[in-house]
Amino acid sequence: MTKIAAPVVTSRHPDARPTGAGLTPWAIKGELILNCNCTVFCPCVVSLGKHAPTEGYCQAWSGIRIDEGHYGDQDLGGLNVGLLLEIPGLMARGNWKAAAFIDDRANQAAYLGLIEIFSGRAKGTTGLFKLLVSEFLGAERAKISYETEGKTRRLMVGKKIQGEVVPVQGKRSGEDIVAMNTEYWMGPDITVATANKGRVRAFGRVWDFDGRSAEICQIDWSGPEIPK
Template sequence: MALDTMEIGTVPWTLKGELILNCNCTVFCPCVVSLGKHPPTEGHCQTWGGVRIDSGTYGETDLSGLNVGLMIEIPGMMGRGNWKVALFIDDRSSETQYDALVNIFSGAARGTTGLFQVLVGEILGHERQPVTYETEGNTRHITVGRKIQGVVHPVGGQDPDKEIVISNTQYWMGPDITVATATKGKLRAYGRVWDFDGRSAEICQIDWHGPK
């Protein structure tokens, strides 16, 4: 059966790379350790994120080298759902790549991101944007058109050569989460105007796959 005729949710896919998130929590996000059972520090969650895909496939479609921007809004505890999500897909993507990334990041492709189908109540939209994801030293710079401007870096520890890492977690993104903060965290999209400069951030190496 040709991949383009296979039912969504049955196509094998993989993504490897890095993800950063910056949210409105005043200190490190409680969701990482509590797995969504503890409320965010502000009682609700507003998050923007960026994904750098170092290597990836969706069926026979190569996704390597593309980037994705995210906007996530959660009214209370993460595990209770009713999320609102917007996707910003790299404008360098082909139609096939675009559709593949929407399937993955909406949860329709199942696998690692399949929980989105349970937790997301509304996809506010998905659109093409120029998405840049650059690393300078240990600082990550992300720009999503005029929608998102972010600069994220690890929080300093006693040993300046080592990052503070929450390791061996069961967090959906990955087991090892670097504790970070944003020196710039601005979003203007879908009626939201956020400024999370100085607030919580996370850096995670991702190794996602589906549909199982």
């Protein structure tokens, strides 16, 4: 894997504020897709983790398309991220394992910022990762594509993740099934989906979740909460 030298960052993001240890302001807006091993729609969305996954444990991959965002001074817009998650039982009990794949187009400042965000060290919306993940398997640069064709979303992380998810259509023609106004950490409105393809070959994991539960969510994340 080629190492990329850290560039000199000269532009200041307009939303950036003074920073300090654990106080770097960040924000991400975009879309997230997720496919897990649940046989029906993931019960964590509505139960907020109080109900166990349908198989008793969770294995999942996720893709994030960042439409606009920043970490401190560094612009993150246009980048993609892939994630792996393993949860041994109820979400709130912790002991998660996680790994991240960072878009190989990211410069060094963006790369390091995204690791801070998705490891939970940056606090804010994703701060729960720091609380619940007991083993961070690692972060890798990878060629990541996140494509939308009609209502179909596709994520490709090199040869490590091959995913395609589609919304589940409701009774009214052209309308998807959406769990609305939830308190789910990813966002309040979660589109119920299924995976046409959900294959992982990474970090010793070999998963095939074709036909299993999937989710689509518009995200608006930020952090940390800084006292005025």
